[in-house]
Amino acid sequence: VSRYLTDFEPIQCLGRGGFGLVFEVRNRLDDCHYAVKRIQLPNSEEAREKVMREVKALAKLDNPHIVRYFHAWIECPPPVQRNVPKTPNYTRSDAKMFLFIQMQLCRKESLREWLRAHVSHRDSYQTIQMFNEIVRAVEYVHLQGLIHRDLKPSNIFFAPDGAIKIGDFGLVTAMAEEASYSPMSPEGNVICGGGFSPFQRTHTDQVGTQLYMSPEQIEGQPYNHKVDIYSLGLILVELLWPLSTQMEQVTVISQLRKLKFPQGFIEKYPEEAVLLNKMLSRNPDERPTTYGIRASTPLRIYQDSTVEIPEYLHF
Ligand code: ATP
Ligand code: MG
Ligand code: MG
Numbered sequence: 001v002s003r004y005l006t007d008f009e010p011i012q013c014l015g016r017g018g019f020g021l022v023f024e025v026r027n028r029l030d031d032c033h034y035a036v037k038r039i040q041l042p043n044s045e046e047a048r049e050k051v052m053r054e055v056k057a058l059a060k061l062d063n064p065h066i067v068r069y070f071h072a073w074i075e076c077p078p079p080v081q082r083n084v085p086k087t088p089n090y091t092r093s094d095a096k097m098f099l100f101i102q103m104q105l106c107r108k109e110s111l112r113e114w115l116r117a118h119v120s121h122r123d124s125y126q127t128i129q130m131f132n133e134i135v136r137a138v139e140y141v142h143l144q145g146l147i148h149r150d151l152k153p154s155n156i157f158f159a160p161d162g163a164i165k166i167g168d169f170g171l172v173t174a175m176a177e178e179a180s181y182s183p184m185s186p187e188g189n190v191i192c193g194g195g196f197s198p199f200q201r202t203h204t205d206q207v208g209t210q211l212y213m214s215p216e217q218i219e220g221q222p223y224n225h226k227v228d229i230y231s232l233g234l235i236l237v238e239l240l241w242p243l244s245t246q247m248e249q250v251t252v253i254s255q256l257r258k259l260k261f262p263q264g265f266i267e268k269y270p271e272e273a274v275l276l277n278k279m280l281s282r283n284p285d286e287r288p289t290t291y292g293i294r295a296s297t298p299l300r301i302y303q304d305s306t307v308e309i310p311e312y313l314h315f
Pocket of ligand 3: 017150168169170171
C-alpha cells in the first residue's frame with residue numbers, strides 16, 4: 001500500500017527536476033496542503049547516499065528562511081503493467097525505489113519567476129531586504145557546517161506570506177570534518193572535498209544551470225563555503241538590475257563572471273559594486289563571509305541595531 005496515496009490527495013504537479021518531481025498535496029488527516037518531493041533512488045549505494053544527504057540536511061535545519069521539513073519515507077511502488085519488453089537481466093532489485101520528502105508548501109513561483117514578473121518598478125529597498133533574508137538563511141546553513149552549493153533564483157522560494165525560503169538542498173554537502181571551519185574566524189576559510197562525482201554531474205547537468213556556480217566548483221577544484229558567496233553575488237546583481245529576457249540574463253551574468261558590470265551599474269550602485277567585486281572574486285579567500293556581506297555598507301542599515309558585528313568578522 002502506498003503511504004503517499006493513502007495519506008495524501010494529489011492536487012497538482014509543482015515542478016520537476018532531474019530526479020525529482022514535486023507535487024502539491026493535501027494531507028487527508030490534517031487537511032493541510034504540503035509540497036511532496038519524489039526522488040527516484042539510484043541503484044548504486046554511493047549515489048543513494050548522496051540523495052539521502054538532501055533529506056538529512058533538510059531535517060536538521062530549523063530557520064525561518066529555510067523551507068520547513070516535515071517528514072520523509074521510502075516507497076517501492078507496485079510495478080505498472082506496461083507493454084514494454086523487460087530488459088534481459090531484470091531482477092527484483094531493479095525495482096524502482098522512491099524517496100518522498102514532505103515539506104512546507106511554498107508559492108509555485110520561485111524567485112526566478114518573481115524576477116521575470118517584476119522587471120519594471122522594482123523597489124531597491126525591498127530587493128535588498130529580500131537579499132538580506134537570503135543571506136541570513138545562507139549564514140544559518142554555513143553555521144550548521146553545511147554548504148548549499150546550488151543557490152540560484154529557481155531554488156529560492158516564497159512562503160504563502162511572501163517570506164523568503166531557501167530550498168532544494170539536493171547538492172548540499174558537509175564542510176570537511178577534519179578542517180577547523182569556524183564562521184567566527186575572520187576568513188572562515190576551509191578546504192572541502194572538491195569535484196563532482198559522476199552522479200552529481202548528471203544531476204546538475206540535466207536540470208540546473210551552472211550560470212550561478214563559482215568557477216572553482218565548475219572546474220572541480222577544491223572548494224569551501226565561499227562557493228555560496230559567489231552565487232549570492234550573482235543573485236544580488238539580478239535583484240538590483242532587472243533583466244527582461246533570458247538572453248539578456250545569460251549575457252549579463254556571463255559578463256559578471258568576468259567582473260564586467262552592466263553599463264550604468266557602477267554609477268547607480270557604487271557601494272554594491274564594491275561589495276560585488278569581492279563576492280565575485282575568482283579567489284574564494286577574497287570573498288566575504290555572510291557576516292562580511294551583512295556588515296557591508298549596502299546591507300548595514302538592514303541589520304538589527306542591537307547586534308554589532310565586530311570589525312574583524314567583516315571579511
Ligand atoms: P533542480 O535540481 O532542477 O533545481 P530539483 O529536482 O532539485 O530541481 P527543486 O528545485 O527542489 O527540485 O524543485 C523543483 C520545482 O518544484 C521548483 O522549481 C518549484 O517549482 C517546485 N517546488 C519545490 N519545492 C517546493 C515547495 N516547497 N513548495 C512549492 N513548490 C516547490
Ligand atoms: Mg531546484
Ligand atoms: Mg536540485
